[in-house]
Amino acid sequence: SGMDNVRNITGSPMAGIDPDELIDTRDLVQKVQDMITNNSQGNYEFTNLPRKFNIAIEGGRDNSVHAEINDIAFVPAYKDGQLGLNVLVGGFFSAKRCEAAVPLNAWVLPNDDVVDLCRAILEVYRDEGSRANRQKSRMMWLIDEWGIDKFREEVSKQFGKELPTAAPHDEIDWEKRDHIGVFAQNQPGLNYVGLHVPVGRLYADQMFDIARMAEAYGSSEIRLTVEQNVIIPNIADANLEAFLAEPLLQKFTLEPKPLERLLVSCTGAQFCNFALIETKNRALAIVRELEEKLDIPNPVRIHWTGCPNSCGQPQVADIGLMGTKVRKDGKSVEGVNIYMGGKVGKDAKLGECVLKSVACDDLPEVLGNILIENFGAKSH
Structure with missing residues (x-):
């Protein structure tokens, strides 16, 4: 849905079938969903949160769920020889601000404690999160206001028992796989x-x-x-x-070819009223043009989003493009702001805006130069 509630829970696409999996998260995802939706019967407890809410549960080593951009994320971690899950909180994208999730300094076993901790965090956010300004209503704003220590303390009270401290490090130690x-x-x-x-x-x-x-x-x-x-x-x-x-x-x-392989795009102006530019068709046409002109030694992750709401997640890409309107030859035309430096998988981080107000008509040349200068591409 598009309301102020919990969105679809993200789990590993390889849950239960990956030979290298640490935790099969399918049962946990289902239990969390059942708690939130009252076994799909509807649940008024969580239908009116201060803002939308994302939960991810990872069971593998390569961060297939993009844990860092979720309000709650669980990632596998060993503590005292026992396999459990470290907890991250507060990640989000919005038009005004984007933040990576931060450690809650919490660790739980992969059992009903995951469900109970999700409930506790949701209840604290529901009851204490700000509703005055929708641009400042995501859970990270509450964490900023209180500080992570107070936030953890309130969550622990709601959890109803001692919340174990985090494992020293997690098991996200692989680069991101695409499973193609x-x-x-x-x-x-x-x-x-x-x-x-x-x-x-x-x-x-x-x-x-x-x-x-x-x-x-x-x-x-x-x-x-x-x-x-x-x-x-x-x-x-x-x-x-x-x-x-x-x-x-x-x-x-x-x-698929290297650029097309990791190309991601939001719906764009063709079907979305929020988008400022057309994305999907343009994204595909531009990378195919670039692949005809350049030899690209390795896959490059390129993400397109049609507006500052960042549904296409440009901040996690090697190259991210965010739709905007720009002036060219005295006219308002479709353009982008360009982000670079994002990374998913091991050592995930968000990228930063490096170039503003690039007209979409100029993108083949601009992106070609970026690929040559930063990613080892060579002209045919």
Whole structure:
């Protein structure tokens, strides 16, 4: 929904099938969702928060959920030889301010304590968060007002028992994986296949095709990633050859080019009234033009967002583009502010704005120069 409530909970797209997984988070995600929604019956307790709210629970080593941009995030961590979850709080993007989540100095076992801690944090935020100014109503503003120590103290009271301190370090020690391609699952004889969906744009006939393929070759299950791609799990070894011969894989390739591979875009002005510029079609056209002109040695994460609300998350990208209006030749035209330095996965951080008011018509040249100067690209 688009209301002041808890949005969809984010979990690892590989939960339960990743051979390198530390914690299968599926049951935890379901329990937290059931608590918030009263087992999908509706729950007035959390329908009127000061502002929207995001929760993520990671069970792997590569931060597939982008923990740093969530109001509550749980990441795997060992403490005294026992595997549990460190807790981060307060991450958010908005038109006026963007902040990475900060440690709560808390650690919980991967059991109902996760559910109870989510409830405690939500109750503190619901009851104490500011509602006077919507631009200053996300939970980080409450943490700023109180300080993290007081915030933790109030959460601990609401939690109802002693809140263990955090493990010294977490287990997010891998670079971010995109899961595009064919991979063996932890269940012998089964595989998952990650399909690259250019800028996340799916049409009805393609959705029907994906559903048919999941039913025919897998277990009728479809998973989505934060990169806007599709994963079909539980494909038996014997079905893999026929699956890979499906015509849809010509469009949703398993071997996308370096720029297109990690390209993410919000809906843009075509379908969103908040957007200041068109994003998806333009993003795809520009990277394809650049890939025709440049040799790019490694994938580069490029994110587009059509307005300052940052739904496309430009701050976590190697190169982020935020839509705006600019003046060119005396006219108002579509343009972007450019961000750089964002990183996901291990040592995640938010990028900063490095270039303002670039007309979209000038982006092929500007982005080409950035790729050559900063990412080792070379002209053909």
